[in-house]
Amino acid sequence: MTAPIVIVGAGQAAASFIARHVALSNPRSVLLIGEEPHPPYQRPPLSKKYLLGELERERLFIRPLEWYREQNIGLRFDTRVDAIEPDQHRVLTASGESIAYDKLLLCTGSSARRLPDAMGGSLDGVFTLRSIADIDNVASQFQAGRKLLIVGGGYIGLEAAAVARKLGLEVTLLEMAERILQRVAAAATSDYFRELHQGHGVQIHESARLARLFGENGKLRGAELESGAIIDADLVLVGIGASPNIELAQAAGLACDIGIRVNDFCQTSDPDIYAAGDCSCFTRNGQTIRLESVQNAADQGDLVARRLAGEDVRYTALPWFWSDQYDCKLQIVGLNQGHNHTVIRPGAGAASRSIWYYRDDELLAIDAMNEPKSYAFGRKIIEAGISPTPRLVADPMTDLKALAMGK
Amino acid sequence: MATITWKMEDGSEIAADVKNGLNLMEAATANNVPHIEGECGGCLSCATCHVFVDPQWFAKTGEIDDIEDTMLEMTDVEREDNSRLSCQIIASDELDGLVLYVPEPE
Incomplete structure (x- = not known):
């Protein structure tokens, strides 16, 4: 057999x-x-x-x-x-x-990457979000009024911040780079999410480097930044990548x-x-x-x-991704690696817009915030190998469906 | 509980009893309905759970919101008047007997 x-x-x-x-x-x-x-x-x-x-x-x-x-x-x-x-x-x-x-x-x-023990990574109250067990262990501690410190301004950290604010926790988020989402998105997307989270009461500190977490008898008390600033915390979520x-x-x-x-x-x-x-x-x-x-x-x-099963197929799929934070649905299509400029397309509402990533004249990827049309038609546009000019994309009157159909 | 029937283009059918509250993408994948993938888990980002609703039942499946309406533009098989993303149809007693037609991409 x-x-x-x-x-x-x-x-x-x-x-x-x-x-x-x-x-x-x-x-x-x-x-x-x-x-x-x-x-x-x-x-x-x-x-x-x-x-x-x-x-x-x-x-x-x-x-x-x-x-x-x-x-x-x-x-x-x-x-x-x-x-x-x-x-x-x-x-x-x-x-x-x-x-x-x-x-x-x-x-x-x-x-999930963890903080080293020497930085307080194994203190009681420090956690990561990766598995069912991770959530089951921490969910009961997500209680209104508690102080949550999030280390890392990537998607996991931002999504957790949104949930924690909904549940009434006080949330502070540290990002060591100059801006949140720096590794994965353009400045315009970072700006959108910074504003969104600040509007919901999250304290965001960018260019902020963690020196260490400290505690008492193994239990977390807070964090010290390299600047010397101290932040009290009941819970620390480490969201520094995987x-x-x-x-x-x-x-x-x-x-x-x-x-x-x-x-x-x-x-x-x-x-x-x-x-x-x-x-x-x-x-x-x-x-x-x-x-x-x-x-x-x-x-x-x-x-x-x-x-x-014997099919002659190759991996060529176009990447896509999504995130939900508060009432914002972010949808991403394409890979923005190697882009050298971006175009902002305004959406129908104040909280809706899309960011289009280009390498020279070539459209690479789109971040669509509460803008499903940019995502859906943008996906078709990228799949069709069409690169509309930045001027067309930035004009809210441009009909994306027509563009996607090559018109 | 609702008995839901999925009909394929070759005339074959799959019927299953679905608990109230589950969405019909989840119900389809759990019952091996072909061509219903539901990659995004029902958060309106993939359009891989497209179905045609029997016209007699269409109104009972609920309203199509703006996001679903837009995502229906990116289905593999082109949308029609009775198209829905089945992750947005929630099983309930009122849907007992519902018939869905499953589009098959080329």
Whole structure:
């Protein structure tokens, strides 16, 4: 009997692989191995509706647990894989079990970066937001009047700030760069979100470097900045980015860069081992990129299932992303890396606008804030390879639908 | 509880009892309805849960808001008058017997 397709890591990429594998009626058996006790679940709502208490845990699950059983998918939760032996075509679990594979799919994801112990990272009251367990541990402490300090002005930190303000916490956010969202967005987008959060009472400190968190008897009390300023805090959320989980792949000798290196087929340097989602990196337009998004995980997982069913497909999907903060829906399409100028398109309301990223004359990406038309038609415009002039885009009278249709 | 029926272009059908409060994208994926993906989890960013609602039922499925209306412009199969994103249709007793037609991209 042939060994199964083994998937290590039970996240979005794994779920998407399995859904496509089942839809294509591929008869090969599949075994899913995950470290957490849950079937694959959606992470985006964790820092939004789930933290807010508006979504039950079961509704985070991408498919109900029974669904996997009905499709005869082998499941091993609470199981950590410690090693891959590519020559033997097997993986070894932490409990010493050896599991043979025919093809292996690594969906190991990424882990939230933590503050070092020397900076107070292990004090009681310091947390990250990455898993169901993270939220379940911290949700009860999100109580009105408590002081929350958020370290890092990226999407996770900003989403948590929005939830915390809704629940009545006092929120201070530290960003060490000159502006929030500096790594991922243009100044115009940072300006929009700074204003949004300040309008909801969040204290934002940019160019503010944390020296250390301090506490008493192991319990957090506050933070000291490099400037010497002291900020009291009952809770600290560390939102300083994520690192790809590539240790297994590295130890197995697979080529790694900023992630596990894959080709257009999501294949690693070992042709029988694939990687999908946050843990993988690939080349796009001459640049090595690694994406942390549902779109990338879902599309790569889907692609691997198609490849293993014999389809001749390559990974060319256009990236997209979203975030919800207060009443603002941010939708992003494209990759803004390498842009050298931006254009602001005003929206219908005061809180709606879109930022269009260009490299010279070429449209690369769009951040749309409460501007679904810019997102929906902008996606079509980018997919069609059309680059409207900045003057057209900036004119609110320009009909984006007509532009998308090449008129 | 509502019994929902999804009809495919080849004439096959999938019927399932859906708990009140669940949206019909979640119900479709849990019941293996093909071509309904729901990548964004129902937050109106992907348009991969497009359905055509049986015209007799259309009014009962609720109002289409501005965001859904815009996102319906980016479906793989072009929208029609009875198009909805099924993540925005919430199961309830009133929808018992609802019939949805699933568009199949080329």
